[in-house]
Amino acid sequence: MKPDLMSSPRRRMLAAAASAVSVVAAATAGLLLGAGEASAGTLSGSFYRDPTSAVNQWLAANPNDSRASLISQRIGSQPQARWFANYNQSTIQSQVSSYVGAANAVNQIPVLVAYMIPNRDCGGASAGGAPNYSAYRSWVDAFAGGLGSRTAVVILEPDSLALQTCLSAGEKSERNSALSYAVGRLKQANPSVKVYLDAGHSAWNSAADTASRLQAAGVANAAGFFSNVSNFHWTADEVNFGRNVLNSLGNGNLHQVIDISRNGKGALGSEWCDPAGRGTGAAPTTTTNESTVDALLWVKPPGEADGCAAAAGTFSPDLAYSLAQNGVVTSPPPSTSASPSRSASPSPSASPSPSASPQGGSCSVAYRVENQWDTGFTASVTLTNRGPAISAWTVTWSFGGNQQVTNAWNAALTQSGAAVTARNLGYNGSIATNGSTNFGFQATYSGTNTSPTVFKLNGTTCS
Numbered sequence: 413m414k415p416d417l418m419s420s421p422r423r424r425m426l427a428a429a430a431s432a433v434s435v436v437a438a439a440t441a442g443l444l445l446g447a448g449e450a451s452a453g454t455l456s457g458s459f460y461r462d463p464t465s466a467v468n469q470w471l472a473a474n475p476n477d478s479r480a481s482l483i484s485q486r487i488g489s490q491p492q493a494r495w496f497a498n499y500n501q502s503t504i505q506s507q508v509s510s511y512v513g514a515a516n517a518v519n520q521i522p523v524l525v526a527y528m529i530p531n532r533d534c535g536g537a538s539a540g541g542a543p544n545y546s547a548y549r550s551w552v553d554a555f556a557g558g559l560g561s562r563t564a565v566v567i568l569e570p571d572s573l574a575l576q577t578c579l580s581a582g583e584k585s586e587r588n589s590a591l592s593y594a595v596g597r598l599k600q601a602n603p604s605v606k607v608y609l610d611a612g613h614s615a616w617n618s619a620a621d622t623a624s625r626l627q628a629a630g631v632a633n634a635a636g637f638f639s640n641v642s643n644f645h646w647t648a649d650e651v652n653f654g655r656n657v658l659n660s661l662g663n664g665n666l667h668q669v670i671d672i673s674r675n676g677k678g679a680l681g682s683e684w685c686d687p688a689g690r691g692t693g694a695a696p697t698t699t700t701n702e703s704t705v706d707a708l709l710w711v712k713p714p715g716e717a718d719g720c721a722a723a724a725g726t727f728s729p730d731l732a733y734s735l736a737q738n739g740v741v742t743s744p745p746p747s748t749s750a751s752p753s754r755s756a757s758p759s760p761s762a763s764p765s766p767s768a769s770p771q772g773g774s775c776s777v778a779y780r781v782e783n784q785w786d787t788g789f790t791a792s793v794t795l796t797n798r799g800p801a802i803s804a805w806t807v808t809w810s811f812g813g814n815q816q817v818t819n820a821w822n823a824a825l826t827q828s829g830a831a832v833t834a835r836n837l838g839y840n841g842s843i844a845t846n847g848s849t850n851f852g853f854q855a856t857y858s859g860t861n862t863s864p865t866v867f868k869l870n871g872t873t874c875s
Contacts, residue, residue: 453667453668453698453700453702453703453704453705453706453707454606454635454667454706455521455563455565455606455698455706455707456698457519457520457521457563457698458491458520458521458698459491459520459521459522459523459565459696459698459707459709460491460514460515460518460520460521460522460523461489461490461491461492461520462491462492462494462511462514465488465492465494465713466713466715466716466727467483467487467488467492467713467714467715467727467732468488469727470483470727470729471483471484471488474729477729479729479730479732479733482733482736482737483715483729483732483733483736485736486692486736486739487692487714487715487732487735487736490692490695490696490710491520491523491696491710492523492673492696492710492711492713492714493523493524493525493567493709493710493711493712493713494511494522494523494524494525495525495527496508496524496525496526496527496528496555497525497527497528497540499528499540499541499542499543499547499551501547501550501551501554504551504554504555504558505554505555505557505558506558507558508524508554508555508557508558508559509557509558509559509560510558511524511558512524512558512559512560512562512564513560515564516560516562521563521564521565521698522564522565523564523565523567523709523711524564524565524566524567525566525567525570525641525711526552526555526566526567526568526569526594527541527569527570528541528542528548528551528552528569529541529542529548529569529572529587529590529591530542530543530544530545530547530548530587530590531578531579531583532571532572533571533575534575534576534577534578534579535578537719537724538571538724545586545589545590548590549590549593549594549597552590552593552594552597552598553597555598556597556598556600556601556602557601559598559601559602559605560602561602561604562602562604563604563605563606564602564604564605564606565605565606565608565669565707565709566598566605566606566607566608567608567638567641567669567709567711568591568594568595568598568607568608568609568610568634569591569594569609569610570610570638570641570642570711571610571612572587572591572609572610572629573591573609573610573611573612573622573625573626573629574610574611574612574613574616574617574622574625575612576625584628587629588628588629588630591609591629591630592629592630592633594607595607595609595629595630595631595633595634596630596633599633599634606635606706607634607635608634608635608636608637608638608668608669609626609629609630609631609634609636609637609638610626610637610638610641611626611637611638611639611653611654611657611668612639613639613640613641613643613645613650613653614639614640614645614649614650614652614653615645615649619653619656619657619659619660620656620660622637622657622660623657623658623660623661624660626657626661627661631661631663631666632663632666634666635666635667635706636658636666636667636668636669636706637654637657637666637668637669638668638669638670638671638709638711639653639654639668639669639670639671640670640671640672640675641671641711641712642671642674642711642712642718643671643674643675643679643684643712644674644675644677644678644679644680644687644690645675645678645679646675646678646679647670647672647675647693647694647708650668650670651668651670651702651704651705654668654670654704654705655704658704667704667705667706668704668705668706669705669706669707669708669709670705670707670708670709671709671710671711671712672693672694672696672708672709672710673692673693673709673710673711673712673713673714674690674691674692674693674712674714674735674739675690675693676690676691676692676693676694676735676738676739676740677689677690677691677738677739684718685718685719685720686717686718686719686720686721686731688734689734689738690734690735690738691735691736691737691738691739691740692714692735692736692738692739692740693708693710693739693740694708694740694821696708696709696710701822701840701849713727714731714732714735714736714739715727715728715729715731715732715735716728716731717731740819740821774797774798774799774869774872774874775795775796775797775798775799775867775869775872775874776795776796776798776874777793777794777795777796777807777867777869777874778793778794778796779791779792779793779809779863779864779867780792780793780794781861781863784861787856787857787858788818788854788855788856788857789815789854789855789857789861790852790853790854790855791852791853791855791863792850792851792852793807793823793834793850793851793852793853794848794849794850795807795843795848795849795850795851795869796846796847796848797843797844797845797846797847797848797869798845798846799845799872800845801842801843801844801845801847802841802842802843802870803841803842804835804836804841804842804870805835805836805841805843805849805869805870806833806834806835806836806869806870806871807823807833807834807835807867807868807869808831808832808833808834808867808868809831809832809864809866809867809868810830810831810832810864810866811830811832811862811864812830812862812863812864813830813857813858813859813860813861813862814830814857814858814859815830815855815856815857815861816855816856816857817832817853817854817855818853818854818855818856819853819854820834820851820852820853820854821851821852821853822837822840822849822850822851822852823835823836823837823840823851823853824836824837825853834851834853836849
């Protein structure tokens with residue numbers, strides 16, 4: 413079940429990002445920027461891909477649709493959050509238990525969105541929630557009862573703290589108390605659960621104001637906060653915003669998670685309702701290369717409308733196809749779940765095949781074509797440093813054909829003729845001895861897409 417929170421205009425209020433950040437972020441497809449220790453937060457493992465999600469239900473019902481292959485490869489293959497947004501006191505525990513149990517069965521992390529706070533969305537497009545706070549606490553109790561005992565991620569009440577313009581001082585206090593209760597109850601039921609509270613996004617409330625709201629709602633007892641849910645802001649902006657929030661909170665135990673499901677092209681000015689030309693973000697992961705960020709998630713399921721392309725929360729294949737075409741293309745993550753059936757499409761994916769991994773005394777590089785179609789492909793590059801620790805890296809190679817890089821992630825790529833140069837970003841320049849990093853790119857080609865075989869790290873040949 414998916415909420416129509418995606419249609420809330422207040423949630424979508426977009427402010428212009430600083431021009432320098434926006435330019436750099438755009439060049440790197442919205443991935444992390446800035447200084448920071450190249451380590452992840454407190455989560456590890458892979459997230460659960462629900463075979464019964466709206467996109468996968470559509471794929472199963474429409475295997476011969478010309479859009480199905482691309483939607484399957486780039487959206488259906490990715491782990492996405494499950495929203496619990498309808499008031500169903502008698503069934504919520506069994507629904508949560510069923511979803512968590514399915515994730516546990518394949519040893520993956522379920523991501524759940526609890527969206528039931530009274531006076532939700534201040535009576536706007538996503539109005540609803542529990543009828544009162546007593547009912548809300550009972551609903552939370554039942555929700556908690558289904559969480560099991562293994563690691564799970566709970567995105568607790570989007571908009572509940574960022575959007576409070578309709579609440580009196582007393583109502584804010586009542587809401588804060590309910591959120592604090594929810595954090596404690598969820599942790600009591602399952603000490604392994606990671607609960608994150610609402611921080612809005614980088615262009616909404618100030619970091620100091622956001623920190624104050626989080627503190628009042630009991631964030632000190634949670635894992636931290638989430639941002640950018642159902643929004644389009646660059647990941648770099650959210651990371652920097654999160655750092656500022658954490659500095660204001662002054663609590664080193666807290667972390668952030670970020671919704672990157674539709675930020676592959678960033679925002680389109682102040683457009684919030686199914687804006688044109690947006691794209692899916694990078695794949696969900698716990699490998700964030702940022703010590704303050706536990707995970708990059710797909711919270712808003714791409715293809716489920718905000719209310720303009722279709723009714724809010726309704727899966728639209730046209731919208732999904734557009735997001736897939738325009739997004740940061742990522743290979744499907746490892747999964748033991750069954751994949752939805754795929755049909756032929758105008759741009760079928762070729763079977764990925766890695767090239768030989770050049771080995772040298774000081775470095776090794778693994779180059780892999782992840783997806784390939786008639787005129788383009790995506791590739792990943794894994795760099796392993798076999799020599800002394802380094803604080804910055806440059807990797808160079810030459811293509812054997814007429815391949816042309818069009819965008820990249822986790823590195824800044826430039827190309828002159830057949831020669832390509834990849835440089836680290838601000839957050840992933842340090843590689844310890846025997847340590848690794850990876851980056852990827854999308855490119856066009858014609859004829860034969862031959863893989864490069866000779867790579868250099870900081871001028872030294874790896875092969």
